[in-house]
Amino acid sequence: MRRSLWDALLVPAPVLLCLALLPLVVSNNLLLFNFVMFLTLAQGLNVIYGFTGFLPFGYVGFFGAGAYGFAMGVMHLHASPALALLLAGLASLVVGCILGPLMRLTGAYFAIANLAAAQALYQIVSNPALQDLTKGPYGVALSGVFAPTRSYAASLVLLAAVFAVVIWLRNSRFGLSLQALRDDPVSAAMAGISPVRVRTTAWLLSALVAGLMGGVFAWQISVFYPETAFDLSISIFAIVFTLFGGAGTLTGPILGVVILYGIYNAIGITVPQYFQLIYGALIVGLVLFLPNGLASILTRRGIRVP
Amino acid sequence: MSDSGSVLTAVSVPIAREHKMLLLNTTGTGAPFFTKDNPYIVLLADPVSTVWPKYIADFIKDQGVANGIKRVAILYSTNDFTNTQANALRGFLKQSDKVEIVFDQGVPTSTSNYNVLIGNIAAAKPDAVIELGYVGNDIAFLRNLQDSGEQFPFLFTIYSGLEKEEVQKNVGASGLANVFTYVTGAYIDYKPTTGMTNEEYRKVWEATYPGGHVEYGINAIAGYMSGLVIESALAVTDSMDQLALRKAIFSLSGKLRTLDGPFELDDMGGQIGEITPLGQFVADGKDNVKLNTIYPPAFANAKPVFETK
Amino acid sequence: MLIQALLGGLVFGLYFTLIGLGLNLVFGVMRVVNIAQGSFVMLGAYAAFFAWGLFRLHPVWAAVAVLVAFFVIGLPLYYLMIPRLQVAKDAEMLSLILFFGLAQMIEAGASIAFGSTERSIPSIALGFRSVTVLGQRLPSAWVVSAGVSAVCVLGVYLYLYRTLLGTLTRAVMVSRTEAVASGIDVDRVCAVAFGVGIGLAGVAGVFAPFMFGSVTPAMGDTVNIAAFAVIVVGTLGNPLGTVLGGVIYGVSLLLMQTYLSSWANLLPNLLLVAVLLARPSGLLGRATRNA
Numbered sequence: 001m002r003r004s005l006w007d008a009l010l011v012p013a014p015v016l017l018c019l020a021l022l023p024l025v026v027s028n029n030l031l032l033f034n035f036v037m038f039l040t041l042a043q044g045l046n047v048i049y050g051f052t053g054f055l056p057f058g059y060v061g062f063f064g065a066g067a068y069g070f071a072m073g074v075m076h077l078h079a080s081p082a083l084a085l086l087l088a089g090l091a092s093l094v095v096g097c098i099l100g101p102l103m104r105l106t107g108a109y110f111a112i113a114n115l116a117a118a119q120a121l122y123q124i125v126s127n128p129a130l131q132d133l134t135k136g137p138y139g140v141a142l143s144g145v146f147a148p149t150r151s152y153a154a155s156l157v158l159l160a161a162v163f164a165v166v167i168w169l170r171n172s173r174f175g176l177s178l179q180a181l182r183d184d185p186v187s188a189a190m191a192g193i194s195p196v197r198v199r200t201t202a203w204l205l206s207a208l209v210a211g212l213m214g215g216v217f218a219w220q221i222s223v224f225y226p227e228t229a230f231d232l233s234i235s236i237f238a239i240v241f242t243l244f245g246g247a248g249t250l251t252g253p254i255l256g257v258v259i260l261y262g263i264y265n266a267i268g269i270t271v272p273q274y275f276q277l278i279y280g281a282l283i284v285g286l287v288l289f290l291p292n293g294l295a296s297i298l299t300r301r302g303i304r305v306p
Numbered sequence: 307m308s309d310s311g312s313v314l315t316a317v318s319v320p321i322a323r324e325h326k327m328l329l330l331n332t333t334g335t336g337a338p339f340f341t342k343d344n345p346y347i348v349l350l351a352d353p354v355s356t357v358w359p360k361y362i363a364d365f366i367k368d369q370g371v372a373n374g375i376k377r378v379a380i381l382y383s384t385n386d387f388t389n390t391q392a393n394a395l396r397g398f399l400k401q402s403d404k405v406e407i408v409f410d411q412g413v414p415t416s417t418s419n420y421n422v423l424i425g426n427i428a429a430a431k432p433d434a435v436i437e438l439g440y441v442g443n444d445i446a447f448l449r450n451l452q453d454s455g456e457q458f459p460f461l462f463t464i465y466s467g468l469e470k471e472e473v474q475k476n477v478g479a480s481g482l483a484n485v486f487t488y489v490t491g492a493y494i495d496y497k498p499t500t501g502m503t504n505e506e507y508r509k510v511w512e513a514t515y516p517g518g519h520v521e522y523g524i525n526a527i528a529g530y531m532s533g534l535v536i537e538s539a540l541a542v543t544d545s546m547d548q549l550a551l552r553k554a555i556f557s558l559s560g561k562l563r564t565l566d567g568p569f570e571l572d573d574m575g576g577q578i579g580e581i582t583p584l585g586q587f588v589a590d591g592k593d594n595v596k597l598n599t600i601y602p603p604a605f606a607n608a609k610p611v612f613e614t615k
Numbered sequence: 616m617l618i619q620a621l622l623g624g625l626v627f628g629l630y631f632t633l634i635g636l637g638l639n640l641v642f643g644v645m646r647v648v649n650i651a652q653g654s655f656v657m658l659g660a661y662a663a664f665f666a667w668g669l670f671r672l673h674p675v676w677a678a679v680a681v682l683v684a685f686f687v688i689g690l691p692l693y694y695l696m697i698p699r700l701q702v703a704k705d706a707e708m709l710s711l712i713l714f715f716g717l718a719q720m721i722e723a724g725a726s727i728a729f730g731s732t733e734r735s736i737p738s739i740a741l742g743f744r745s746v747t748v749l750g751q752r753l754p755s756a757w758v759v760s761a762g763v764s765a766v767c768v769l770g771v772y773l774y775l776y777r778t779l780l781g782t783l784t785r786a787v788m789v790s791r792t793e794a795v796a797s798g799i800d801v802d803r804v805c806a807v808a809f810g811v812g813i814g815l816a817g818v819a820g821v822f823a824p825f826m827f828g829s830v831t832p833a834m835g836d837t838v839n840i841a842a843f844a845v846i847v848v849g850t851l852g853n854p855l856g857t858v859l860g861g862v863i864y865g866v867s868l869l870l871m872q873t874y875l876s877s878w879a880n881l882l883p884n885l886l887l888v889a890v891l892l893a894r895p896s897g898l899l900g901r902a903t904r905n906a
Contacts, residue, residue: 055708101892107708108648112843113891119840120884127877128384128412137384137414143323223317232836236719243712276723283716287709288699384877413876418733418828421754422623422872429616442733446828453738453745453754476735 004171007306011251012163015039019156029148031265033220036155037213038261041238042245042253043162044209049239050247051169052202053182054103057111058118059238061099062092062207064230066214068125071140072133081145085154085215092211095121096204103199118230126226139225142218151220158216162209166250170306178202179248237261240279243286246295250306255294308332308529315339322346328548331575332532333525335387340574346548347575348555350535351528351566354576355390359438361584362462362486363398365601365610366434371404373612375460379409379432381423381447383439388415388464391438408432415440420450427456434460441465441472448477448485459612462486467493467585467597468524474595482587482595484613489585489599490524491531491566499563501534507565531564538562586610619751620873621866626753628865629761630819630826634838635845635857636764636771637815642846643788644808646707647697651714652816652842653835654721655685659820660830661725664734674740678763678821685817689810697809698802718835725832733829741825756825763822764861767815771854774811784808837883844887 022032041063049055069091073084102113128136169175177198180188189195214229221228237260245256260282264275290296295305307329309315315334322329329347331339335355339347352358366375378399382392389412399405409430413423417439424447427435435458437447444463451461466473467487474482491504502510504527511526535558543554555571559579562569570579583605587595598608634656641649659681666672666680696717700710738744741755748758775781783804787794795801823838824830841864849860864886871879 053705053708055711099888102888105891107705108650108711109891111711112648112650112840113888116840116843116884116887120881120888123878123881123884126414127881129877138386138389221317223319273723273726276719277727280716280719280721280723284696284713284720287713287716288696291709411876414880416880419826420828422620422869423876425619426616426873426876442829445733446735449735449737450754450828454752455745478737 004167007167007170007250008163011254011306012160012167015254016156016160016163019159023149023152029152030220033152033155035257035261036152036159037217038237038241038257039254040155040159040162040213041210041234042241042257043159043166043250044206044213045235045238045242046166046247046249046253047169047202047209048206049242050249050252051175051178051182052199053107054199054203055107055111055239056206057115057235057239058232059114059206059210059235060230060232061114061118061121062095062210063214063217063234064118064125064226065091065095065121066211067218067224067229068134068140068214069211070215070218071135071142074142074145075135075140076133081147081150081154081219084145085212085219088215088218089208089212092207092214093204095211096207100200100203103196103203115232118232118235122226122230125230134226137226139223140218142222145219146222148220151216154219155213155216158209158212163250165205165209167306170250174198174201237264240283242293244279244282244293246293246299246305248292249295249299252293252295252305307334308525308532309334319344319347326548328551330532330536333528335390335577340572340576342574345552345575348552348571349575349577350532351577351580352524353578353581354572355387356394356576357578357581358488359391359395360398360581361601362436363395363401365584366399366405366460367402369601369610370434370460371402373459373610375433375612376404377406377408377430377432378434378436379427379430380407380411381409381427381435381437381439382412383415383417383443384412385415385440388438388440391464395436395438413443415443417443418446420447421454424450424454424456428454432458434458434462436462438464441469445473445476448473448481452477452481457613459614460486461613464488466587467582470597479589479593479595483589484586484611486584486586486600486610487597488582489597489605490582491527491564491580492524493585493597494567494583494599494605496563496565496567498531498565499561500538501531501565504565527565531566534564535562535569616873618749620869622749622751623753623757624866624869625862626757626761626865627826627869628862629764629858630757630822630861631841631845631864632858632861633760633764633767633815633819633822634842635849635861636767636854637812637819638842639846639849639854639857640771640808640815641812644784645697645805646791647710647714648707649714649812650711650839651718651721651835652812653837653839654718654725655813655816656820656823656838657725657830657832657835658721659685659817660823660834661729661734661820662817663821664736664824664830667736667740671740673742674736674821674825675759675763678818681817681821682814686810686814689813690806692813693806693809694802697805722832722835729832731831731833733831734824735829736824738825754825756822760822760826763818767818768854768858771811771815775854780804780807840887841883844883844890847887847890 019036023029045059066088069088070084073079073087099117102110105113125134126137130136177193181193181195181198185195241256241260242253244260246252298305307315307318315331318329319339323344323346331347331349333352335352380392382388409427409432444465466482466485467490538558539554544550558569559571567580572578583599584601585597585599587597590596599605600610638649638652641647662681663674663677666677696713700706738756741759743755745752745754746758775785783799787801787804845860845864846857848863849856868882871882
C-alpha cells in the first residue's frame, strides 16, 4: 500500500497536475488533448502487452468501437455525454468479448488477427449499408454535445483512473499472477492461476480503457469519419511509445509518449514520413539492443522503476 | 477555407459556428454543411453538390432520350462530395419516366480496381454510364475501361474536366476521347462584371507560376474569384460584424457575374448560380483532346457524339 | 457473371498464392513472421513501375530482375537481424516487432523517395490488353501473373523436393534443434530461404500495380492481411497448400466483388479472423499456445 502511494506521488501526480494546469498557458487545446489521449492509450496497451505479453496491433479497434458507441448513443438515443461514455465502454467490452477467443493464438498470429479484426470492424462501420446506424463513410457530426473543456477534464479523469489501474497491477497479487503467466504459463497454471480467467480480465480491462478514451475522443472532436476513429497509426504510435519507454512499468509509457510524441509534434506533423523513418529505425535498434525499452536501462541495474 | 473535397470543411463548420465566425467556404460543397439553423457559412466558388449535376440530368432527359439514351448506370464513391452528387442526379433523373436507372452502386473512395464493376455494369446493358468519384477513381475507372474493351454511348466522369491534365497524363488522349464531363470556368469565357477575364487572368497566372508547377485549373479560378467576392462584399458592408458581412455577401447574389458564372446564393448559403455546363472531349488529331461545350444550348458550341459498339 | 467471377477468381487467386508463398516459406523454415512482406511487395511494385517508366522493361523481365536483386538483398539482411534473435527469450514476438520496425522504415523511405501519389502501369506494358478464355474476357495482367505464379510454385516445389539444399531446408522445417545436431548449417539454410522469400515477394510486387490498380507506399498493410489469409487457409510448408489457399481466397474475393461489392474489402479481414477463431490450431499447427 505504501509503495503504491509512493509510486502514485512520484510519477503520475506531477504529470496530471501539469496537464491540468497547462491549458492556462498553452492555447492549443487539441494538442494537449492528444497528449492525454496517447498517454491513456499507451497505458491501456501496457496493461495488455506489458503484463500479458500479447501485442494487439489492432488496438485501435476498441478505440473506434468506443468512439462509435458514444456517437450512436448521442445520435439515436439522445444520451447525455456521461451516459454516452458508458455506452462507449460497453461497446468496447462487447468487441473485447467477441475477440476474446483470439487469445488462444500465439503471439504473432494474435497480433495479425487482431489487426485484421480492427480492420474488419472499420469496414463494417464505414459500409454505406449501415448508413442509418453509423452514418457509414459520411462521418459523424455531433455538434450538439461539443464541449472542449468538459471533455478535456473527462480525459484527465480517465487518465488518472488508468494510472491507478496500472499502479494496482504493479503492486498487487493479480498483477503478479499476470506476470507469472506471461513468463511461464505452464508453471503458473500449475500454481493455481487460471490462465483464461486472468488473461481475459486484463484483455477486457485494456479494451475498456481504449473504448472509454474513444468515447472521450468523440466527445472532444465531435466531427469525425470512420478513417479517423479507426486510424491504424493510433495503435502503431501507442505501441511504439510503450515499447520505447518500456512496457510493464508505469513510467515507461509516459516517457515514451512525452519524448516521442513530443518529437512528432515538433517535426513530424509537416513531414510525417521522416518521423515514421525515425521510429521504424528506433524499433529496429530497440529490438536488437534494448528490447525492454528505456526503463530497462535502470531496471537492468536493479533500480526499481515505478 | 479552401478545400476541394469537403473533408477539412466538415470539421471547420461546427468550429466556425461555435465561435460565431462567418465561414467563407471556397469549394467545399457537401450538402450537410448548409442547414437552415446555421447562418455562419457561405459557399463562394463551386455550386453546392445538390444542384451541381443538374445539367447532366437535363441533357439526358432532353437530348439524350431523343438519341436513344434511356438506360442509365450510376457508379459513385461513398464520400460526402460524390454521394451528394449521386443523390442529386438520381433525384433529377427520377423526375422523368422515360429514363430508367438500371445500375446504381456506391463503392469505397479507396477503390482502384474497377474490372469486376465494369463487367457488372456492362451486364446491365446501359446506354449511359455516369461515374462520380475523386480523381483517383476516375483515372482507375477509365484505365480499366480501356483495357476491358467495353464501350458505352454516353460516359461521364467529374475529374476529366476538373483536372484534365492529371487525368490525361494517366489515361492518355485515347482514354479521354468522347468522355463527357463538367466544363469549368477555365474553359468558358463568362463575361465577368468584376476583375479580369479568363485570358487576362491566365496570362497573369502563368507569369506568377511559370513552368506549370502549380496547375491552372478550376481551383485557381475559384481562389481568385473568392477573393473578388470578398473584396466586393467589403466594399458594401455596413460593418465588420460577422452577420453584417453575411448580409453584404448575400446582397451580391444575383447581381455579380464572375469568371465562374453568375454568383447566386440560396438562403442557406449554398451556391446555386455557378452551375457548370456539360461538355465532351473530342479527339484533336495529334494525340490530344479538345473540350466542347454541349449543354445548355446557351453555351453549346458543338453537337454531342455518341459512341456505338 | 458467375462464370466470370469463378474463372477470374481462379486466375486472380493464383496471384495471391504468389504473395503468400514467400511468407509461408519463411515462417516454415524460421518460425519468423515476416510482417515486412507487404513492404517488399510494395518495393517490387515500385521497381516495376520505374523499370517500365525509365527503361520500358517488360514486367516479366522486371520480375526476373527483382527476384535476383531481392534475393541478394535478403541474404545480408537475414544475417544482420535474425541470428541474434534466435537465442533471445521471446524470439517470436521480438522478430515480429523487429520486422514491424523494418516495415515502417521501408514504408517511410518509399514515401520520402517516391511521394504518396498513386502510380500505375498501363496494361499495354504486358503487350496485350486482354485474353478471352472460355468466352470470358480476362485482363491480361491476371493471366500473366497467374502464369508467373504457377512457375514460381513449381520452382519452389522443385527446390524443396529435388535439390540438396531443399532437403536440408525441409529438415530445418521439421525440427531446428535436430538439424543443428545433425551438423546442418542452419543459418545458411535459413538465409537462403529468407532470400527466396523476399525475392518471391518482390516478384508478386511487380504485378501488384495491375492487380490492385495502383501502387502507393502504404499498400503493404492490405497486402499483408491478404497474404496471411492465404497461408492460414492453406497449409504450412507445403507450397501446393498455398495454391489452395490462394484460389479459395481469389474466388471468394471476386464473388464478393460481383455480388456484394460494397462489402468486398471486408473479406480478407473477416476470412482471417474467422478461420483463426474457428480453427485456432490453424491449419498450420503451431498457431496456438500450449497454456
